Amino acid sequence: MTLGITEKKQIVEETHNVAINAVSTVVTDYRGLSVLQITEMRRNAREQGVKLQVVRNTLARLALKDTSHECLIESIVGPTMLAFSPSDPGAGARLIKANISQGMPIEVRAISVAGTLCQGDQLESVAALPTREEALVKLMSVMIGPVRKAVQTLHEIPSKLVRTLDAIRMKKDSD
Template sequence: MALRTKNPNRQKTEAIESIKNDVKASSSFIFTEYRGLKVEQITELRKKLRENACSYKVVRNNFARIAFEDANIKDVDSWLTGPTALAMVAEDANMAAKTLFEYAKDAPALVIKGAVVDGEVYDAKQIEAFSKLPGKKDLIAMFMSTVNATTSKFVRTLQAIVDKGGAEAGAPASEEKPAEQPAEA
């Protein structure tokens, strides 16, 4: 959906280009409705999302539609109705989703409509289920603790072998001759 006017407004084309650049720079998008949130709440939410390498931007639906169409991202038109804000995620979409759903508990006016996570389209229920999964950093930490536990157990086993039989196994075997016994007549 390209601009269909002979003389487009410079401000509108700049706004569309800004959204296009944000879309290109992000790997995932979470669509929300912010109707009923106060400015202070949106500012607080932006701050929390920024901690997770995510920006939160209120967009005009028609401009966003054009930007997503140019980026060849489909099936988002149904979420571009009403007051829409986009959480644009650069790194870990899971952490951004967790942050949004945790914030929505305190501010029920925040409605998560759906998401595009690394090219996959998620509806509201799917993105909520996704937010309950462990994040990338959590999974790496779990994996590393498993590797660390296995390695630690192996080292402790080796140490136990050394402690138990190390003196016997490590000492050179002394050759003792059996005592000669007198011959019986």
């Protein structure tokens, strides 16, 4: 299918806007996937908030220019599918990892997380990144620990005083 210059500009602009808003991007080779498998991947991606795009390489390179994912331009060769994650840095990697574990022949070429280039073999590490909610829970548990200790320490002072006074009272009662 031949695209006119206006369609190409529109594709570049749309992909550029998605890339600007993405926290992470995964570049994959989708050779060997059937249309049914790609459709299933896209459905799963929508559920997880990931945007999958199959774009011509030249258009993808133009779209990634002047974004935090510009480091991925070198890895765009051959059939390329891009997985953009707008909020969760590990969502795209988790999606690709899940599809690979289902037996889909996907090759991960490179991953960009907030402008940091990761090689395809680091998919497991990127997929293991916590979601925003998980990170907030971990942060809150770390922050609440010292506060809890301080409250316990402050609570222990009057408790110790009460126990001491009770021991004195019991001793006087026994005499």
